[in-house]
Amino acid sequence: MANQGPDAPRQAEHSAETGAASKARLRLWLRMLKSTRQVEAALRDRLRTEFDTTLPRFDVMAALDRFENGLKMSALSGVLRVSNGNVTGIVDRLAEDGLVVRVQVPGDRRASLVRLTRKGQEEFARQAAAHEAWLSELLSDFTTEEALTLADRFDALAHREEDE
Amino acid sequence: MANQGPDAPRQAEHSAETGAASKARLRLWLRMLKSTRQVEAALRDRLRTEFDTTLPRFDVMAALDRFENGLKMSALSGVLRVSNGNVTGIVDRLAEDGLVVRVQVPGDRRASLVRLTRKGQEEFARQAAAHEAWLSELLSDFTTEEALTLADRFDALAHREEDE
DNA sequence: CAAAAAAGGTTTGAGCTTGAAATACTCTGC
């Protein structure tokens, strides 16, 4: 893609608006996306072959593992930042496999709490350990310090977008 | 590679078997993923509301825009790094809308080249301009220099994974 | 040359994802 114009962005350097900055950010975005997708693909593949599960299922279980008291469906979709209806199906399938349960909330017949079962906890523990190891391998280009620095950098970005 | 040994590294403060490094990388991964998804969600939303299209459609058109002579289906899925069958459906829908065409390859009755139509080119040009502007806005936390530095950093990562 | 292997694509089945509409329940104010 890059340099199609023979001498496109010459001229004075008051580029500012559609200029160099936006090209640089576009470039960054494309790399980020590529890297993220590669890591995601690797994780998905290993989850599938070694645990016969999927990334979304893992994500849901990870969220539930952090909240031992369970999460309401809406809270779950909020934490994962996916749509409401989405979570319904994933939880359905996890429940079929006996990894999570829906517990009725006493005072409110609309809501239910989703919680990991014992089996779910044990299964997730195994998956999470493997997941962390895979990731460390996949991101081994980054030293501990660099990883932490970058993590904070992205954190700022994430927070900025968060409240919309 | 990984220092898994029961007593491989330790000593000088980094006892790090499954330790600090992998936690840091896990943290980085979670932030990357969150940021990437937020940007993706924003882009998807705007593509939908302003151009009535989707990110995968945009990606396909972007790939075709870079190769004016067209791409074979297999090359297209290679460039985009998605599965074969996936591209079939997206191209089908783009073709229905008159944005791309499938052209028979002379010497080979199996293959066809996919190409942007005139209309597709024009439509993509509008979308790409908007896309670049949105991105610059979404990533405005990063200066030009920082963006380029990070892009290179991720590039290394991407290339490392590439050949598997 | 014919059988086997490989290459290019599509189809299929299962699951993920979204946004919108539908359902069901709770709460507020009158």
Added chain:
DNA sequence: GCAGAGTATTTCAAGCTCAAACCTTTTTTG
């Protein structure tokens, strides 16, 4: 009480995604 507003969740249609199975057409090879 009860109408309406608001909350919690599910259902639905359309589209994306993958892996695996499946055609068809080339290419290889015995």
